[in-house]
Amino acid sequence: xxxxxxxxxxxxxxxxxxxxxxxxxxxxxxxxxxxxxxxxxxxxxxxxxxxxxxxxxxxxxxxxxxxxxxxxxxxxxxxxxxxxxxxxxxxxxxxxxxxxxxxxxxxxxxxxxxxxxxxxxxxxxxxxxxxxxxxxxxxxxxxxxxxxxxxxxxxxxxxxxxxxxxxxxxxxxxxxxxxxxxxxxxxxxxxxxxxxxxxxxxxxxxxxxxxxxxxxxxxxxxxxxxxxxxxxxxxxxxxxxxxxxxxxxxxxxxxxxxxxxxxxxxxxxxxxxxxxxxxxxxxxxxxxxxxxxxxxxxxxxxxxxxxxxxxxx
Amino acid sequence: xxxxxxxxxxxxxxxxxxxxxxxxxxxxxxxxxxxxxxxxxxxxxxxxxxxxxxxxxxxxxxxxxxxxxxxxxxxxxxxxxxxxxxxxxxxxxxxxxxxxxxxxxxxxxxxxxxxxxxxxxxxxxxxxxxxxxxxxxxxxxxxxxxxxxxxxxxxxxxxxxxxxxxxxxxxxxxxxxxxxxxxxxxxxxxxxxxxxxxxxxxxxxxxxxxxxxxxxxxxxxxxxxxxxxxxxxxxxxxxxxxxxxxxxxxxxxxxxxxxxxxxxxxxxxxxxxxxxxxxxxxxxxxxxxxxxxxxxxxxxxxxxxxxxxxxxx
Numbered sequence: 001x002x003x004x005x006x007x008x009x010x011x012x013x014x015x016x017x018x019x020x021x022x023x024x025x026x027x028x029x030x031x032x033x034x035x036x037x038x039x040x041x042x043x044x045x046x047x048x049x050x051x052x053x054x055x056x057x058x059x060x061x062x063x064x065x066x067x068x069x070x071x072x073x074x075x076x077x078x079x080x081x082x083x084x085x086x087x088x089x090x091x092x093x094x095x096x097x098x099x100x101x102x103x104x105x106x107x108x109x110x111x112x113x114x115x116x117x118x119x120x121x122x123x124x125x126x127x128x129x130x131x132x133x134x135x136x137x138x139x140x141x142x143x144x145x146x147x148x149x150x151x152x153x154x155x156x157x158x159x160x161x162x163x164x165x166x167x168x169x170x171x172x173x174x175x176x177x178x179x180x181x182x183x184x185x186x187x188x189x190x191x192x193x194x195x196x197x198x199x200x201x202x203x204x205x206x207x208x209x210x211x212x213x214x215x216x217x218x219x220x221x222x223x224x225x226x227x228x229x230x231x232x233x234x235x236x237x238x239x240x241x242x243x244x245x246x247x248x249x250x251x252x253x254x255x256x257x258x259x260x261x262x263x264x265x266x267x268x269x270x271x272x273x274x275x276x277x278x279x280x281x282x283x284x285x286x287x288x289x290x291x292x293x294x295x296x297x298x299x300x301x302x303x304x305x306x307x308x309x310x311x312x313x
Numbered sequence: 314x315x316x317x318x319x320x321x322x323x324x325x326x327x328x329x330x331x332x333x334x335x336x337x338x339x340x341x342x343x344x345x346x347x348x349x350x351x352x353x354x355x356x357x358x359x360x361x362x363x364x365x366x367x368x369x370x371x372x373x374x375x376x377x378x379x380x381x382x383x384x385x386x387x388x389x390x391x392x393x394x395x396x397x398x399x400x401x402x403x404x405x406x407x408x409x410x411x412x413x414x415x416x417x418x419x420x421x422x423x424x425x426x427x428x429x430x431x432x433x434x435x436x437x438x439x440x441x442x443x444x445x446x447x448x449x450x451x452x453x454x455x456x457x458x459x460x461x462x463x464x465x466x467x468x469x470x471x472x473x474x475x476x477x478x479x480x481x482x483x484x485x486x487x488x489x490x491x492x493x494x495x496x497x498x499x500x501x502x503x504x505x506x507x508x509x510x511x512x513x514x515x516x517x518x519x520x521x522x523x524x525x526x527x528x529x530x531x532x533x534x535x536x537x538x539x540x541x542x543x544x545x546x547x548x549x550x551x552x553x554x555x556x557x558x559x560x561x562x563x564x565x566x567x568x569x570x571x572x573x574x575x576x577x578x579x580x581x582x583x584x585x586x587x588x589x590x591x592x593x594x595x596x597x598x599x600x601x602x603x604x605x606x607x608x609x610x611x612x613x614x615x616x617x618x619x620x621x622x623x624x625x626x
Binding site: 124125126127148149152153155156157166173176177178179180181182183185186187188208209213216217220221223224225227228257258259283285288289290291292293294295296297298299300301302303304305306307308309310311312313 | 437438439440461462465466468469470479486489490491492493494495496498499500501521522526529530533534536537538540541570571572596598601602603604605606607608609610612613614615616617618619620621622623624625626
């Protein structure tokens with residue numbers, strides 16, 4: 001029986017700070033409907049999809065609190081869940097999570113066709129800093145606003161009517177870390193879903209990498225890690241000029257050969273769809289990347305025994 | 314003080330089984346001289362550069378033995394070492410090693426400008442099989458002819474007049490394994506050198522990946538692992554139709570952004586040269602891939618705790 005899952009990448013344009021939650025949710029529902037109309041059974045939204053990328057500012061109190069979801073679902077997001085259930089479509093979405101105990105994480109969930117949450121993930125690789133950089137208009141304060149994810153990288157099985165794929169979730173910066181992909185691949189991952197908000201340039205006017213090279217890096221990470229882990233990968237941006245700070249697009253659906261089968265052409269709301277044959281992962285898993293036959297973990301100890309680099313004398 | 318090292322990738326066309334060692338060495342010396350003439354201080358040759366890729370046949374006895382070097386250097390390779398010392402050029406070269414105790418490895422060395430061996434590596438990720446596949450004209454018997462490398466991934470410092478780069482060596486299939494790159498990067502690697510012999514297609518006429526996708530995979534592995542480890546990478550093929558079996562080309566020199574700065578255009582003997590600014594690795598090592606700031610090894614345990622994949626129920 002073929003295991004072909006039609007997946008949509010629902011790239012989003014920017015969510016401005018002044019945009020109402022209702023307006024953002026209406027855009028997400030429109031993307032969901034477009035994807036469902038094209039036959040997709042799984043729709044992948046970006047990281048922090050319900051809000052602007054608020055870690056770019058030093059905030060506190062009520063203004064900061066409003067960006068977090070204290071339960072999932074909740075009344076502010078319920079219309080998306082309701083519409084998805086009506087359409088029989090599952091989705092991945094990233095959001096800022098605040099637990100009843102007050103812990104805060106940069107999280108993502110995947111829902112099934114019945115609207116229930118089937119898996120949850122909390123971002124492990126938080127970029128940025130705890131303290132703001134003096135004098136900078138734009139910050140990157142993820143290490144201030146979130147704790148490091150405590151879920152590890154727990155693979156899970158998607159529903160039977162998706163072909164029961166072994167799935168993994170990551171959030172944004174995680175996708176650049178081969179360790180994260182490998183831990184999922186060691187659980188047989190066939191499909192990786194990841195949303196992101198990635199700066200297109202230095203919003204404070206510095207001369208580091210430009211938008212072209214940053215988009216290249218994002219796509220390179222998706223292609224190579226899909227190939228080296230023999231998995232499908234769907235990587236989805238929130239893109240464009242968000243509150244004066246540029247975000248790359250470059251959303252892609254990548255096959256287990258690392259080949260791009262669909263790629264966003266805009267920096268706005270845009271739906272990509274691809275039929276993903278989950279059994280295309282077999283060639284890699286059974287030959288080139290047959291882990292049981294070829295891996296030599298006794299030589300990989302540094303990966304867990306040290307954190308930073310330790311150069312020779 | 315800028316740390317700019319001019320490096321040459323010395324791609325080789327095929328070494329036919331009938332070619333004399335003298336003829337092969339003469340080609341290698343010509344490549345070395347061309348590279349030195351262009352100002353290169355380090356020349357990177359392929360895996361098993363002195364011979365045909367003999368694991369494609371089931372061999373034994375004297376015929377098999379002739380492919381191994383029982384010491385390094387030795388009279389059969391001495392002219393290359395002599396010419397390199399005269400030119401003040403170091404090199405990486407892959408060869409089949411047989412130790413005095415009779416152990417056999419798929420090895421590589423790097424020599425310094427004075428002709429001395431400064432580091433040695435034995436291939437960890439051996440593809441292929443121990444037993445031949447019945448009925449196949451061409452085999453892949455690396456697991457039969459070599460033991461798994463016992464060196465691990467030991468980074469080393471290149472000579473001062475190269476800018477004292479922290480270097481790593483891999484051999485062929487190793488380059489597809491992100492674990493190998495990461496272990497070197499955890500030692501501060503700034504320059505990876507790797508030679509390969511990679512099949513361009515199934516020489517037995519099967520319908521697996523074609524030459525285009527296999528070349529894409531090879532280049533993708535070099536680009537992505539250079540980027541994700543903030544290192545220069547030089548990946549060099551033995552290419553072309555070797556004894557009736559096709560080998561990909563696609564030799565590349567890749568910068569720490571994952572951008573190709575030089576790429577082979579042929580499947581024959583060909584020298585690529587690039588000026589590699591070792592300090593270009595700093596941007597990645599100090600920001601995006603600042604391991605000490607961002608890695609979370611407590612979540613990477615599966616990488617060393619298991620060999621094969623273990624899918625969820």
